Structures are given as C-alpha cells and as structure tokens.
Amino acid sequence: MKTSRSTRRVDDGAPWPVIVVATLTIVFFALPFIGLLGRTPWSDLFDVLGESRVRTALWLSIRTSVTSASASLLFGVPLAWVLARGRFPGRSAVRALCTMSMVLPPVVGGVALFFSFGRQGVFGRFLDDWFSFQFTFSVWGVILAQTFVAMPYLVLTVEAAIRQADARYEDAARSLGGSRWYVFRRITVPAIRPALVAGVVLAWARALGEFGATITFAGNFPGTTQTMSIATYLALDTDAREALVLSVVMIATSFAVLFGLRDRWMGAATGTTR
Amino acid sequence: MRVRAGIIVAVLMAFGVACGSNDAERSRLDVMAASSLATAFEILESEFEAANPDIDVRVTSGSSSNLALQIENGAPADVFASADESTMTKVAGFLVPDYRVFATNELQIMVAPGNPKNIRSLADLQADDLIVITAQEGVPIRGYTDEVLTRAGVVANFRSFEANVGGIVTKITNGAADAGIVYRTDVIATGSRASGVDIPAEQNVVARHPIAVLTSSTRRDDAAAFVAFLQGLGRDTLRELGFGTP
Numbered sequence: 129m130k131t132s133r134s135t136r137r138v139d140d141g142a143p144w145p146v147i148v149v150a151t152l153t154i155v156f157f158a159l160p161f162i163g164l165l166g167r168t169p170w171s172d173l174f175d176v177l178g179e180s181r182v183r184t185a186l187w188l189s190i191r192t193s194v195t196s197a198s199a200s201l202l203f204g205v206p207l208a209w210v211l212a213r214g215r216f217p218g219r220s221a222v223r224a225l226c227t228m229s230m231v232l233p234p235v236v237g238g239v240a241l242f243f244s245f246g247r248q249g250v251f252g253r254f255l256d257d258w259f260s261f262q263f264t265f266s267v268w269g270v271i272l273a274q275t276f277v278a279m280p281y282l283v284l285t286v287e288a289a290i291r292q293a294d295a296r297y298e299d300a301a302r303s304l305g306g307s308r309w310y311v312f313r314r315i316t317v318p319a320i321r322p323a324l325v326a327g328v329v330l331a332w333a334r335a336l337g338e339f340g341a342t343i344t345f346a347g348n349f350p351g352t353t354q355t356m357s358i359a360t361y362l363a364l365d366t367d368a369r370e371a372l373v374l375s376v377v378m379i380a381t382s383f384a385v386l387f388g389l390r391d392r393w394m395g396a397a398t399g400t401t402r
Numbered sequence: 403m404r405v406r407a408g409i410i411v412a413v414l415m416a417f418g419v420a421c422g423s424n425d426a427e428r429s430r431l432d433v434m435a436a437s438s439l440a441t442a443f444e445i446l447e448s449e450f451e452a453a454n455p456d457i458d459v460r461v462t463s464g465s466s467s468n469l470a471l472q473i474e475n476g477a478p479a480d481v482f483a484s485a486d487e488s489t490m491t492k493v494a495g496f497l498v499p500d501y502r503v504f505a506t507n508e509l510q511i512m513v514a515p516g517n518p519k520n521i522r523s524l525a526d527l528q529a530d531d532l533i534v535i536t537a538q539e540g541v542p543i544r545g546y547t548d549e550v551l552t553r554a555g556v557v558a559n560f561r562s563f564e565a566n567v568g569g570i571v572t573k574i575t576n577g578a579a580d581a582g583i584v585y586r587t588d589v590i591a592t593g594s595r596a597s598g599v600d601i602p603a604e605q606n607v608v609a610r611h612p613i614a615v616l617t618s619s620t621r622r623d624d625a626a627a628f629v630a631f632l633q634g635l636g637r638d639t640l641r642e643l644g645f646g647t648p
Contacts, residue, residue, distance in 0.1 A: 246578050
C-alpha cells in the first residue's frame, strides 16, 4: 500500500515558498559559523593549539568524554532495555526522570549535583566522612557531570532501536534453548548495533561539549577539571584568539560526528515516532 | 496528542506571561555591575527607584572582565561599575569621561563558619590539606589576590579558578572549598554562612571600585543621576554593607 502510493507520486519538487524559507533557515544556521571562522586566527592556529594550556584542556576533554561515553554505554543499555521491554507501572515517569538532564539547562544539573554530591551535599558528605573523597575539584566530578547530561542520548537512541527490533527472533532463539545472555549477545546486540554506535557517539559528543554542569559542580583547574568547553568560555574574557581556536576544534569535531552519523541517527529518530 | 500539545502551549504561554513586563511607562536604565557589587546594587537599585519612581533600573552582574568584553562588543548598557580600575581603563573608549571611584573595599580570607580549619594568616593557605580556590586570570579579585600573596611572600596551592567572585563564595559557603581571598563585603553579605579572617594592613591592598556612564547610553541624564546617587544618598547603604566611601 505504502510503496504503491509513493511510486505513484508526481515528483514536481518542493513548492517555492518552502524552498525560500528553508534556504533562510540554512543561512540562519550557517552564518554564526561563517562569522566565527572569519575571525579565527588561521595563521597561528597551530601555535595556539601547541600552547600547553590548550593541549592540557584538549587531553583532559578526550579522557573524560571517552570515560563518560563508556559509562553511559555500561549503565545506559540495561536502562534502555528495561524502558523498551519492561512492563511496570510508571515507566513513562521513569523515562522522563532518566532523560530529564538532556533538556534541563546544564547549569541546573550542576546545581543539583553540587547539592547532592558536593562535600557537604546530602549524599556527598558521607563520601567525605567515610572515604575522604570529594567529587568537586576532581576529575571524577567532571566525569560524573558529563555522564549525567550525556547518558540520556544513548538511552533514548538504544531504547528506540530495541523497540523497533523484532522480538520474535529473540522468542524463537529462546524457544530453541538459547540462554537469555546468549540471545542478548547474539540476537539483540547485532540487531541494535547501529543504534549502539550512534548512542555512544552522541553521548560522547555531548560529554565533550558539556560546560554548565561541569563548571558549577567540578570547578576549573588546568589538567583536572578545565575541559575544552570551560577553557573556551573563560578564554573569551582574556584571550579571544584562544577561544576562537578552541571553538574551531570543537566545531570540526561536532560536524564530523554528525556528518558521519547522518543515516544511523535519522534511522533511530524515525523509530521513536513510530 | 492534541491534549499534550495543548499542555505544552499553555506552559509556554504561562512562561511568556511571567516574563512579560507591565511597567512600560517607566524608562529603563541598564546597569552592569561586577559580581562583587551585585548584592549591594540590588539594595541600591530599590532605594534609587523609590526616590525616582519613573526609572526602572535593571542590574546585570558578572565578572568585570566579562562585562568589559560585552561593552566592547556593543552591549546596550547605560552604566558600568567594575571591581577594579584596570578593567575600567581597558574600556576607556566606551566611557563618558571620566570614571569615578565610588567605593573601596578590603580583602579578607573567607573560611567556613567558625573557622574549623583554624586559618589565621595568609601563610596558613600553603597547607597541603586545605582546598584553597581563587578566580581565573583577568578577574579583578584574582589580581588583588595575587598582589596580597606576593606582599606576604606566600604561594598558595589553588585547586580551582572560578569564573568570578561569586563562584569562590558559593563553593566556600557550601563547603566544597576551605578558603579563598574575597572582598570583605562578600564575607559580610554571606552572614552566618561564612567567616572572615583579617589580612594584616601591611599585606592588604585597598580595592577601588569605579563607576562610569557609557557612551552608548541613550539615557545619560538618568545614568548620571544613578552615579550621583551612589556618591550621595547611597553612601550610607554602601557603608552599612562594609564598603569604604571615598
């Protein structure tokens, strides 16, 4: 039915008002980047990138964002599975709770983490009393903040894929005597592999860009908590050149990620609306 | 689906109404103030508005360096109050000559209430088990902090460089950090949530807070009235809050 309709469609292109508005929208998204690239000091790009401050921030961002993306994968997939396949009351509320940090202003997430896991926070005080450990001003604070804001991207992407995957293959494998773990490993994971990749990459990109929750919760110290995003924001006041170069690095990364993912992400997105 | 869309629209509309302004007949005066002056300016704002009911003052606060950057990029403000004179000099081209120092301040070491870590002097900030924080370079409090530490011959082991004084104060009053050098008025403003340790006069510096009308201002009379208020009737309030008034 669906295919026959689409083959019968007359392809006379989009109506011109749509094209006009769409073109304006593209310009709207392109202009800020053109403006930024126009001000970028290309001739000393590598000088600035070579500065130890910048390299320290870059290296810290790579380490923390990879760790946060891995943590998102480890903890996010079971959550996505429960949300997709579990049958329990209040599932929508649980999903809302676990993905809220995606739509909240990140700084609100940082405030929440600060008052919960800070040294005198509701839970953080026990960490300090028992283990003399505190998240604030440590690299673990950065990872916690990044995972908090990044994991929902993985959870939603993977959940959509699990829903979309045909459960009958799993049922068949189970009825043939496969253990649950075997079925998950050999049937479920291959079926959702594109979504797993997309989810990890999106979570990683979000972790890399995380700023608000990190500076509120973890502080700012080169090599420990000063990530690329924080360095960019703070450099704007002191050395705009540095801020521009750091921005270019992050724009290039984000564009590469989204461009590389275009089909996988679109596929997962269609899955959600179905 | 239709119900859900209805709820979303209702929430957005309520948000819009809450943000809407109902005092169109008052003329607006945009004041940019260093974060160390934010609390004082909130009080001064309502006092000034009580005396000038036709003017609606809006105070924006941030680190002096960030506000200066906004001014350089054409932020449509009327008055700028910075925490130090060097930031004011940086934006000299955007000021109606000349800026005036309307308040002075001293530095203190801010510690947890009751000073549980028993910090007595700048030299105590060198202890390894203390979490001492300051602001990033370019922020006035950092400049003043470096100056007093140099005078005292102390090298503190900073654990974080916050975006402005507010960041230092928040992290200390909430127990994340043990100590930081801030303005005396910051310690007073936190009340019972922090204590201050005095810095001896020979090591201390006097922070001078300047204010000026911006050339971009379209309401220069109102702006000048606000500046005059801080140097006249507003002085009592400033002194009550712990500022010196030159």
